[in-house]
Amino acid sequence: MNNVITLNSRPVGKPQLDNFKFVTEPMPVAGENEVLLKTLYVSVDPYLRGRMNDSKSYVPPFQLHEPIQSGIIAEVIESRHTGFAKGDFVSGSLAWKEFQVSTGKGLSKVDAEAAPLSAYLGAIGMTGLTAYLGLTEIGQPKAGETLVISGAAGAVGSIVGQIGKILGLRVVGIAGTDEKTALLKDRFGFDEAINYKTTSDMKEAIAAACPDGVDIYFDNVGGDISDAVMANLNRFARVPVCGAISLYNTTAAQMGPRLQPILVTRSVLMRGFIVSEFAAKSQEAITQLSSWLKEDKLKYTETIVEGFNNIPGAFMDLFEGKNEGKMVVKI
Template sequence: MNQVITLAKRPVGKPSMSDFSLTTEDKPSPADGEILLHAAYVSVDPYMRGRMSDAESYIHPFEVNKPIEGLAVAEVVESKNSDFEAGDFVVGFLAWKEYQVSQGKGLRKVDADIAPLSAYLGILGMTGLTAYLGLSEIGKPQEGETLVVSGAAGAVGSVAGQIGKIQGCRVVGIAGSDEKVAKLTSEFGFDAAINYNTTDDMATAIAENCPDGVDVYFDNVAGEISDGVHQNMNRFGRIINCGAISGYNDTSVPTGPRVEMMLIKKSLLMQGFIVGNYEDKFPKASKQLAEWLGEEKLKFSETVVEGFENIPKAFLDLFEGKNRGKMVVKI
């Protein structure tokens, strides 16, 4: 039998285990031109919360009573496709199934001798590309500037901060625990870090840690944390809107400070993006990330949960801040 995780119902507010269903089906067999895949590592990511809602977005929503899908690394266990051999490992968007067949479209071979397989879901995958391209295409940090990163202990944030350091910036991270704050400065090379859970006045905390103001803000969370950073932006600063996890489970439209006057007065750039906007730049970005990783200029952190049945729990833990870096599930 083959285990499958489907979307049982659309969540209202914060998702729960009851929104998922673990079912079984017959193990498939590949037809001519197909390959049989066995999941090795599955990525869980905050953006998936948006796909659980039936609302217009940049990507189609998950269907109720259908398998959820996301990035995964899988092993080819049987091949009837000349482009793949048994024993190959591939990465791509796959259903949350232990076994599945594919024609190979959209799958990319990966090499476990170059980096751990899980790294292709993180620093050498979409999260690393997101950090690199958000900075290079929107933030454009310059040597001597100050970069602030929210969600800095997460998969994207930790890489964005390290890239900022490589490019000669002062880098300040924002995270949710003393443990994460300590890791940012001791392991990832951030110049300073702020625990938002023990900070009553984020604007003042940013001012204290960024005496020359903020030139580039890589925003993964939005909400009140970002309100405090915005107040410290320098003229001609750049705000990269990558994520808004603080509001993903809101059931009403949030209200907050209006940013238009600030954008005008300080001539700020504020731009949202998804990594797919820059798909044509993936090869160059991947090459640079791999070079930095090989030169040990980049480190990556990941939280590995074991067991196919624990994929939903790992996803829910993202909203509790229980991950350290990239959250992956080892099958």
């Protein structure tokens, strides 16, 4: 039998274990022009929380009692498809199943010799693309400018900061523990790092860390932290909005500072984005990220949880900040 994880109910507030259901189904068999895949690594990401709501978004919501999907690295264990051979490793948006069949649509081969397989879910996968393209296309960085990143010790944020340093920026990261702020400075080369949980006045702390103001704010969290950063923006600042994890589990409308005066008086560009919007530049980004990785200019960290049954728990841990870098489940 094959193990599968489905969406049992839609979360209200933070996801709970009973929102997921473990079911079994007959072992799948590859048909003509299909491959049989064995799941090796599963990516859990904050954006999946939005797909658990029955609401309009940039992708359709997950359906109740159907398998959840995310980025997965899998091994081809049987192939009846001319484009794939037994033993190939592939990445794609796939179901939370231990085994599944695919027509090959949406699958990309990955090279286990070039990089660890899990890296294709992180630094040279969607995470890296999001960081690179969000910063370069919307942030439009110029050497000497100041970049602030919220959720800086997470998968995307830690890559954004390193790219910023490579491009000659002053980089300030915001994270939630002293261990994470130390990681940002010691491993990833950030100039400054702020622990928002032990800082009483974030607006003043950001001003102190950014004496020349903030030129680019890469926003991963929204909420009070973003309000404090926005108050420190320079004229013509750019704000790529990648996520708002602090708000994903709220059950009531949130009130905050009205941003229009800041946007208008300082001529600020604030733009939300989905990485697929820049698909035409994805290969360029992968090439550059891979080159930096080989040159040891780009480092990454992972929080790896083992076991298929631990996928929901790893996902829920994202909202408690229990990950450093990319959260991945190894099957």
